[in-house]
Amino acid sequence: MTHTLQQLSDLEDIRTLKHRYFRCIDTANLNELSELFTDDVQVDYRGGGYRVQLQGREQMLEFLANSFNADSLARHHGHMPEIRFTGDDSAEGTWYLEDLFISLARRDCTWGTALYRDRYVRMGEVWKIAKTEYDRVIEVWEPLREDIKILSHYLSRHGRKLADCTDNSRFLTFTEPG
Amino acid sequence: MTHTLQQLSDLEDIRTLKHRYFRCIDTANLNELSELFTDDVQVDYRGGGYRVQLQGREQMLEFLANSFNADSLARHHGHMPEIRFTGDDSAEGTWYLEDLFISLARRDCTWGTALYRDRYVRMGEVWKIAKTEYDRVIEVWEPLREDIKILSHYLSRHGRKLADCTDNSRFLTFTEPG
Amino acid sequence: MTHTLQQLSDLEDIRTLKHRYFRCIDTANLNELSELFTDDVQVDYRGGGYRVQLQGREQMLEFLANSFNADSLARHHGHMPEIRFTGDDSAEGTWYLEDLFISLARRDCTWGTALYRDRYVRMGEVWKIAKTEYDRVIEVWEPLREDIKILSHYLSRHGRKLADCTDNSRFLTFTEPG
Numbered sequence: 001m002t003h004t005l006q007q008l009s010d011l012e013d014i015r016t017l018k019h020r021y022f023r024c025i026d027t028a029n030l031n032e033l034s035e036l037f038t039d040d041v042q043v044d045y046r047g048g049g050y051r052v053q054l055q056g057r058e059q060m061l062e063f064l065a066n067s068f069n070a071d072s073l074a075r076h077h078g079h080m081p082e083i084r085f086t087g088d089d090s091a092e093g094t095w096y097l098e099d100l101f102i103s104l105a106r107r108d109c110t111w112g113t114a115l116y117r118d119r120y121v122r123m124g125e126v127w128k129i130a131k132t133e134y135d136r137v138i139e140v141w142e143p144l145r146e147d148i149k150i151l152s153h154y155l156s157r158h159g160r161k162l163a164d165c166t167d168n169s170r171f172l173t174f175t176e177p178g
Numbered sequence: 179m180t181h182t183l184q185q186l187s188d189l190e191d192i193r194t195l196k197h198r199y200f201r202c203i204d205t206a207n208l209n210e211l212s213e214l215f216t217d218d219v220q221v222d223y224r225g226g227g228y229r230v231q232l233q234g235r236e237q238m239l240e241f242l243a244n245s246f247n248a249d250s251l252a253r254h255h256g257h258m259p260e261i262r263f264t265g266d267d268s269a270e271g272t273w274y275l276e277d278l279f280i281s282l283a284r285r286d287c288t289w290g291t292a293l294y295r296d297r298y299v300r301m302g303e304v305w306k307i308a309k310t311e312y313d314r315v316i317e318v319w320e321p322l323r324e325d326i327k328i329l330s331h332y333l334s335r336h337g338r339k340l341a342d343c344t345d346n347s348r349f350l351t352f353t354e355p356g
Numbered sequence: 357m358t359h360t361l362q363q364l365s366d367l368e369d370i371r372t373l374k375h376r377y378f379r380c381i382d383t384a385n386l387n388e389l390s391e392l393f394t395d396d397v398q399v400d401y402r403g404g405g406y407r408v409q410l411q412g413r414e415q416m417l418e419f420l421a422n423s424f425n426a427d428s429l430a431r432h433h434g435h436m437p438e439i440r441f442t443g444d445d446s447a448e449g450t451w452y453l454e455d456l457f458i459s460l461a462r463r464d465c466t467w468g469t470a471l472y473r474d475r476y477v478r479m480g481e482v483w484k485i486a487k488t489e490y491d492r493v494i495e496v497w498e499p500l501r502e503d504i505k506i507l508s509h510y511l512s513r514h515g516r517k518l519a520d521c522t523d524n525s526r527f528l529t530f531t532e533p534g
Contacts, residue, residue, distance in 0.1 A: 023436065138328075316429050
């Protein structure tokens with residue numbers, strides 16, 4: 001298939017949109033995150049022992065602020081996009097996530113992989129995330145090793161303090177691992 | 179160098195081809211995998227203690243079905259492509275692999291990195307993998323930690339059952355680590 | 357935004373430049389690395405317990421040759437570029453690093469993530485790295501597990517021997533973790 005200049009540019013823009021998303025969650029950059037979603041963004045993350053379901057930018061930002069708090073170390077790397085246009089101003093994308101999440105309070109680590117299925121729309125000149133879902137491929141839990149040393153921890157300075165977090169459980173259903 | 183629209187589109191297509199490959203092996207998606215190779219695909223993977231050599235789509239699919247079985251957890255992420263055209267309908271690509279493979283039967287984990295060298299050809303309108311090789315940069319083996327919990331395991335539901343696997347050793351030579 | 361053919365081609369070339377950088381450091385490919393930087397490249401890596409500051413291709417190559425020595429296993433994967441043109445022949449880029457570095461002499465492992473901010477310039481027909489900086493998001497240190505086995509170790513054959521390394525401490529300041 002031969003793409004147009006506009007389509008090739010759109011592929012660059014859509015990839016950069018999602019790249020910004022991953023950089024901003026792991027650094028609790030709420031200001032920049034607020035630009036990346038449609039007002040009515042739909043979210044459905046189907047994890048190993050949990051399911052996250054929420055609607056709208058406000059819920060999403062609150063969920064992310066609570067999740068990427070000052071007690072956490074987070075690595076979310078989205079790889080290998082497969083993007084398909086569904087119209088002049090809409091597209092779908094598959095991404096393959098590699099993630100690691102350490103909770104210092106719980107002294108545990110969850111890591112794994114997942115497959116995202118997203119929907120993107122152009123609003124004016126700018127692409128936004130309208131829908132994002134994932135299903136887990138791998139999810140592994142383990143206690144944090146006793147002998148590690150944390151030498152850099154960006155979220156400890158930039159993430160929301162645990163005491164200021166609101167309850168994320170309103171967005172969560174706990175499910176059977178599988 | 180200034181690429182043509184066709185070349186830029188081809189770069190997108192070739193990347194997506196390989197992205198699909200990695201997504202499909204880790205999810206044992208044999209149907210989709212069958213579309214990605216030429217009939218006479220050539221494979222040569224030079225690992226730490228093994229070498230995989232095979233020829234043709236049929237052997238490749240059988241090798242992958244046996245490898246990504248229901249007893250395994252697999253993460254294969256191909257990064258940082260360097261793609262060069264060798265003709266209007268042919269190209270070569272270098273990819274930098276990050277992989278992790280857990281065998282629950284053996285209770286062990288092998289992880290590392292490798293450099294792929296691939297050859298792609300356009301068949302009709304569609305790019306296919308005609309040749310794929312890799313050399314290891316890092317390969318590390320370790321016993322699985324006793325205290326981990328597997329919370330999501332996609333291949334346990336979608337991979338070939340161990341009892342149905344055929345013997346992959348016909349594709350394998352065992353070599354000195356190095 | 358609609359990019360021109362030249363800009364889209366430049367995005368491909370700039371990405372490939374950085375992809376080559378990561379492949380070549382982990383494989384101690386000093387010859388190819390020497391092509392990737394401007395003569396006066398500026399480097400500032402702000403890590404957990406260290407800061408690397410140096411100037412010029414010669415210092416950079418010496419620093420890299422000492423770092424990626426035969427005693428080391430290194431994985432440096434640059435992900436999710438966000439590239440912005442600042443002129444016809446200049447651009448800036450953000451990359452999200454995932455890295456792991458094992459020292460067999462010290463029997464330890466340092467791993468984590470960082471955000472690169474680079475500056476690229478076109479010299480003749482070729483893009484080069486003119487400036488590269490990073491700040492750590494995560495840096496974790498841990499002793500190497502006793503029970504691992506190294507099955508492939510490319511740098512042991514291609515990296516500079518420890519006995520031939522010069523002192524990298526002239527490029528380093530040791531800082532408080534944070």
